[in-house]
Amino acid sequence: MAPSAYIDTYYSRTVATSETYPAATGRIEADVCIVGGGLAGLTAALKLARNGRKVVLLEAQRVAWGASGRNGGFVSAGYATGLSSIQRRVGKDQARELFRLSMEGVEIVRRTIDELAIADARLVPGIAKALRYDSRGALQASCESQQGEFGLKLRYLPRDKVRSLFVSSKYHEAILDEGAFHFHPLNYGRALAREAVRLGAAIHEHSPVTSADLEGARKVVRTKDAEVRAEHVVFATGGYTGAVLPALKRAFLPVATYVLLTERAPDLVQSAIRTRAAILDDRRAGDYYRVVEDGSRILWGGRITTRTTDPRDIAALLRREMVSTYPQLASLKVEIAWSGLMAYARHLMPQIGQFAPGVWYCTAFGGHGMNTTAIGGTVIAEGITGESDRYRLFSPFGLAWNGGVFGRAAVQLTYWSYQAADAAREFRSR
Structure with missing residues (x-):
């Protein structure tokens, strides 16, 4: 399999369009740099582009290459853990608010399919x-x-x-x-990418991040051939997360x-x-x-x-x-x-929040990804633009240590x- 190809799945065999995005090169200035082109990163990129932000998204492979584009395609309310478990951690009122947010995630996906007329999403x-x-x-x-x-x-x-x-x-x-x-998650994800680019976002495939300097007002994110400077950096990676932000890699399984x-x-x-x-x-x-x-x-x-x-x-x-x-x-x-x-994550909830000023994370969607990626990308974008601080609802479910080899066992x-x-x-x- 060529490094640039999607793996052979039902979704890649029935992908609707063939556009690709160039690898990042040179020095690039942006308001927001998003690391990871799965559904969470693409949702955030689209919402930020709609709000007039200059967005650069870096994807190591292809957009929606990982779990976002090869899953079961189920979109329903809830999380990987049950409502009773959430209540024990945060109390009944916040648990209800989180569940309603999960319902909103379903509607975000449905509304986006309708607004962008994504017939190939096959809802x-x-x-x-x-x-x-x-x-x-x-x-x-x-x-x-x-x-x-x-x-x-x-x-x-x-x-x-x-x-x-x-x-x-x-x-x-x-x-x-x-x-x-x-639905067809790969066609959906690729449609998000097309619309974000139409609105001015820059998407770069085959651009794995090699290092990042996250101190100061302007963060610096590097690939082999590019350097992106941005006020905000969003890590929206999943099961293929690397070690650029060690705290993130240690926090998921x-x-x-x-x-x-x-x-x-x-x-x-x-x-x-x-x-x-x-x-x-x-x-x-x-x-x-x-x-x-x-x-x-x-x-x-x-x-x-x-x-x-x-x-x-x-x-x-x-x-x-x-x-x-x-x-x-x-x-x-x-x-x-x-x-x-x-x-x-060990607590079976998404990890959505702010790691440091201007540094955001949006990951750990295993087990209930389609609605929760939509939630994650949306509330992180709202946090960056100042539209809301709903990302704080997930604060009790932070970057807890995954337990290493003992966690896997x-x-x-x-x-x-x-x-x-x-x-x-x-x-x-x-």
Whole structure:
């Protein structure tokens, strides 16, 4: 694979446009330098450009090259950790405010797709959260509670309805979030880049940052061939973060997840999945999947690991999960499979804030990235322009040490414990 290419995924195979952006060269003056061209950095760049700021964005590879452009494409409210965990840390009122902000993140993405007429984002409404056990009324109560407290467009699905949509004996009940949606994240990210450039932002691909001087009124960010001077620097990197800002690299864990795309087989796919809504398995160690290309293929994701190199056969690992859920898909072949690194903080919340005067960070979106990248880019841009200080809502979830090798071990052990707990709960529901 050439260094300049996107990895081979469903999204790169169906990318809508082919524009590229030149590497940074020479001495460049800017109001804001953004390091990282994923969805958080691109959202911030677009908002700042709309506010008349001179923006320079430096991306080591291609825009939306990392997790931003190769994920499951799910956009729904919430965070990687649950509302109860957030409440224990910050109290009920701030937890509610943070959750409403997560809902706003969904609407930011939806509104941007509408305003920029991004037809190639291929927005499809609906995400179902499905359970592999009988919650004995708890799921329905949770549905009604969230409807009442936050006004979410949720619909409870009992077992008969669930199994008419997802033809699998594994599922017992579900909540359908009709306000959530799924889409093509790479086409979306590239559209953000085009609009930011149209408004005057400068985007430079193949421009990894090698060093930065972050003291003083004018910060200096360097690549191999360029030097960018700016009043503000935003680090909007993710699972591929380097060591330019050591505190940032020490504060997240790179976690890999895997995705496959099946062959085109509309009748066979329809025998298992009879809805265009995406499915999010409720297990912490679970799967997420949806049909694409008018229901003729399945895009199936799952498994997480702290191992950053790919296993020998990603496709076989994921296919086993798919067929164990839908035995009728035993003959369905896998066309392609890929992986990507996400950034997780130990507290499972995004890391959004100000590191020092004029130095900002916006990362750790693993597990719930599509709405939270939109939030992160938006509130950091608001902080830079003085429009709001909403980024301070995330202050309790700062750059805590990731635990190093012990942190990685703890994450992997936690994942395995989730798998065991999920299996035990499903066994009791048989």
